[in-house]
Every structure is written in C-alpha cells, then in structure tokens.
Amino acid sequence: MRRTMLAFGFLVAAWPAFAAVQPDEILKDPVLEARARALSAELRCLVCQSQSIDDSDATIARDLRVLVRERLQAGDSDAAVKAFLVDRYGEYVLLKPRLTWHTIVLWGAPPALLVVGGALAIGVFRRRRVATVTGLTADEEARVEALLAREE
Numbered sequence: 001m002r003r004t005m006l007a008f009g010f011l012v013a014a015w016p017a018f019a020a021v022q023p024d025e026i027l028k029d030p031v032l033e034a035r036a037r038a039l040s041a042e043l044r045c046l047v048c049q050s051q052s053i054d055d056s057d058a059t060i061a062r063d064l065r066v067l068v069r070e071r072l073q074a075g076d077s078d079a080a081v082k083a084f085l086v087d088r089y090g091e092y093v094l095l096k097p098r099l100t101w102h103t104i105v106l107w108g109a110p111p112a113l114l115v116v117g118g119a120l121a122i123g124v125f126r127r128r129r130v131a132t133v134t135g136l137t138a139d140e141e142a143r144v145e146a147l148l149a150r151e152e
C-alpha cells in the first residue's frame with residue numbers, strides 16, 4: 001500500500017511531464033523537442049478555455065503541435081514559428097499576447113474610462129453644491145421681505 005501511494009505521489013508530481021503530447025509526436029532530437037515543448041506551452045488551443053496546446057487533448061491542439069514540430073524541423077526559429085501561427089490564426093493563438101497598440105488600448109481603456117467618469121462625476125457634484133449654496137439676489141430679498149411683511 002505504501003509503495004502504491006508513493007508511486008501515485010510521483011505520478012502526480014510528474015504529471016506536467018505527461019502532457020497531452022503523444023509518443024508519435026515526440027521528436028528524436030532532444031534540443032528540438034525541448035524547443036517544441038517550450039513553444040507549445042506558449043500557444044493557446046483554439047477550442048479550449050485558456051489551455052495551451054501542450055496540455056490539450058483536442059484534435060486541433062494535436063495538429064498545432066505537429067505543425068510546430070514540422071516548422072522547427074524545417075529550420076524555422078521560435079519567432080518565425082510564432083509569426084507563422086499568428087498570421088494564420090491571429091493574436092488569440094498566443095497565451096501571452098504581444099504588447100501592441102491594440103492590446104494597450106484593450107487593457108488601458110477601462111482604467112481611462114474610470115478616470116474620465118470619476119472626473120465628470122466630481123465636476124457634476126461640485127456644480128450642484130455651488131448652485132445650492134448661492135444666496136438670494138437683492139430683488140429676491142426685497143420680495144421675500146415684502147411677502148413676510150404682508151403676512152404679519
């Protein structure tokens with residue numbers, strides 16, 4: 001029983017090493033395989049929820065893993081493989097998107113809108129307070145005095 005629990009513990013600890021990569025996908029060159037695994041960990045499965053193609057069992061993830069390995073065997077650099085996949089599938093294929101103007105707008109718009117909305121709200125509240133604090137004009141004071149004198 002103790003050996004079984006120990007073996008189970010080793011299996012759980014080594015689980016990331018047993019990702020969805022199938023034995024027939026593994027390259028013979030360990031350097032290329034390491035590069036392929038590193039790239040696969042950075043690429044998103046197109047049908048899974050924020051899961052890398054290295055971890056996904058989906059058919060398209062397998063196809064992308066094979067495609068990455070084919071491109072690496074053809075001599076492409078890591079950047080060239082990523083560029084090829086981004087050209088084909090868009091920025092969504094990257095788990096960590098590149099910092100470009102549209103990603104800056106995407107991440108910067110909500111805080112900017114909060115700041116603008118807060119500034120507008122403060123301006124509106126200040127105007128209301130100023131409008132309620134102002135006193136009566138001389139003509140209005142005279143009319144109030146006349147009305148109060150009439151009631152007495």
